[in-house]
Amino acid sequence: MTGSEGENLKRILEISLKMLEKYPLCDNCLGRQFALLGFGVDNCDRGRAIKLLLALSAHEMVLSKDKREREEGMAILKMLATNGSLKMAQDLLRRMKRRFGEEKECFLCGGCFKNLQEITDKVIKSLEEYEFNDFLVGIKLPLEVEEREDEFKAEFSVQYSESIRNELSRLIGREVTRKLGKNANYMKPQIVVLVNPFSGDISLQVNSLFIAGRYRKLIRGIPQSKWICIKCRGKGCERCGWTGKMYPESVEELIAKPILEATLGEGTSFHAAGREDRDARMLGRGRPFIIEVKKPKKRNIDLKSLEKSINEYAKGKVEVLNLRLADKEDVRKLKGMEGAQKVYRVIVRFDREVTDDELARLERELSGAIIYQRTPMRVLHRRSDKLREKHIYEVKVKRLSKDSIEMRIKCQGGLYVKELITGDNGRTEPSVSKIIGAKAEPVDLDVLDVFTRR
Ligand SMILES: [Zn+2]
Ligand SMILES: [Zn+2]
Structure with missing residues (x-):
């Protein structure tokens, strides 16, 4: 030596x-x-x-x-x-027949390492009803415990130590891994177990499950999201027929119900790349959405069969496709996609006959145009009044009768298409009404495509 x-x-x-x-x-x-x-x-x-x-x-x-x-x-x-x-x-x-005093309780941990097995068993029990692949153990400590350890370390100039918090979290985590075969995940755990080894309190933070896909809305008249009754604010009143909602069904609810049943979650929130009007269909490849399931008990979901049960449940109204697992980051991206390009099909009726020349001019003047649009009158009560500039990339016009046409409009997301037709009393410029010089009304509106590439 x-x-x-x-x-x-x-x-x-x-x-x-x-x-x-x-x-x-x-x-x-x-x-x-x-x-x-x-x-x-x-x-x-x-x-x-x-x-x-x-x-x-x-x-x-x-x-x-x-x-x-x-x-x-x-x-x-x-x-x-x-x-x-x-x-x-x-x-x-x-x-040696010598007498000695009683064992004393540990100054730093108060004996909590002695009770660790009991606490760990309780942690494992609390996780029982949840399906998860990875987890993290978080430790809640009484302030005086940490302070006591800090003072202790200073008193003895301790250099090579680990914190009590770290040791507790490590030991409990290791036992959960050993017993349940799940891995600790420090970045994005599906479940965080918060343990206070001093009081024995355990609480779970079950992180949301995100399921992404696209939906098609096959009929008119249902809103995208659940719309709380404006009169009773969800409590139920005469106006809403005691449902608390303005409309009995929504895209959100039609998709969420089978998902909640499959995941046994406590609730959902619905995120989508923009929204169509209640009276517009959403066709083509569908609109991207992500549904967030709160506190799911089941996570290892067969998405193909989930897709099937949603499409069964919402048959004839809403259809989902391309279901996949997503995360919080995807929700952020989805929200940023509101400005993504869209293709609309709208049936327009005029209050007089229109000529072929007029229709050719309409197509020419709107293709490549910039539309100046103030917040439409119909949404002014819930959106602030501002001026938007939106691009139209391409317009195709097809005559249906003497006074009605079908338009296909490829444009920047966020363009209010109904107002592009009517002009909204001059709040949208140019407009179909203005270009033709006749009153134009949108009869049917469908979204044909939402482009996700930006
Ligand atoms: Zn101790
Ligand atoms: Zn109501």
């Missing part, structure tokens, strides 16, 4: 002895002060190894011829039996 190795060993033992003389410490709490020394060993083994070494050396002192050394050794053994709760020291003292 070189001089410096001997010095280091002596120092570890000396500091530990000082700690134990002053404070009762369990194996974990003593070992944790040296947690960064060594590898692949638990703090409780570190702590126990140090206590054993101290006991061996104290025993040797007890066997000495020198009376003072004998007394000193005996004092250390008694201290290890009480403050260190070391069974070996207790047994040794009993064999």
Whole structure:
């Protein structure tokens, strides 16, 4: 042994002895002060190894011829039996017919490492009804516990320790992994278990499950999202027929119900790339959406069969396709997609006959046009009044009768198409009414495509 190795060993033992003389410490709490020394060993083994070494050396002192050394050794053994709760020291003292005091509760953890198995069992039980693949254990500590440890570390100039929070979270997490075969995930855990090992309180933060897809709305007259009754605000009144809703069904509800049934979640929120009017259909490849399931009990969902049950449940009204799992980040992207290009088909009726020349001019003037649009009168009560500039990329016009046409409009997202037709009393410029010089009304409106590339 070189001089410096001997010095280091002596120092570890000396500091530990000082700690134990002053404070009762369990194996974990003593070992944790040296947690960064060594590898692949638990703090409780570190702590126990140090206590054993101290006991061996104290025993040797007890066997000495020198009376003072004998007394000193005996004092250390008694201290290890009480403050260190070391069974070996207790047994040794009993064999020597020496009396010693009661074991003392650990100064740093108050004995919570002793009860860890019980707490861990409780954690595992609390997770029982949830399906998950990864998790994280978060530790809630009483403030005084952390402060006590900080002061303790300062008092003994501890350099190689781990925090009590870290050790608790690590040990509980490891046990959950061992028992349930699930992995800890520090970045995006599906479930966070919050444990207070001092009070025994356990709470779960079950993170949402996100399912993305596209929906097609095959009929007119249902809104995209659940629309709370404006009179009773959802409580139920005469106006809403005691449903609390303005409309009995919505795209959101038609999709959400089978999803809630499959995931056993506590609720959903619906996110989509823009929205169509209640009286417009959403056709083509459908509109991208993400449904967020709150506190799901089931996550490992067969999306193909979920798709089938939604399409069964919403038959003839709404259809979903391309279901896949998504995450929070995808919701953010989806929201940013409101300005994505759209293709609309609208049936327009004029209050007089229109000529082929007029229709050719309409197509020419709107293709490539910039539309200046103030917030439409019909939504002014819920949106602020502002001026938007929206591009129209292409317009195709087809005559249906003397006074009606079909228009296909490829435009920037956010363009109010009904107002593009009527002109909204001059709030939208140019407009179909203005270009033709006749009153134009949108009869039917469908969304044919939503482009997700930006
Ligand atoms: Zn302790
Ligand atoms: Zn109501």
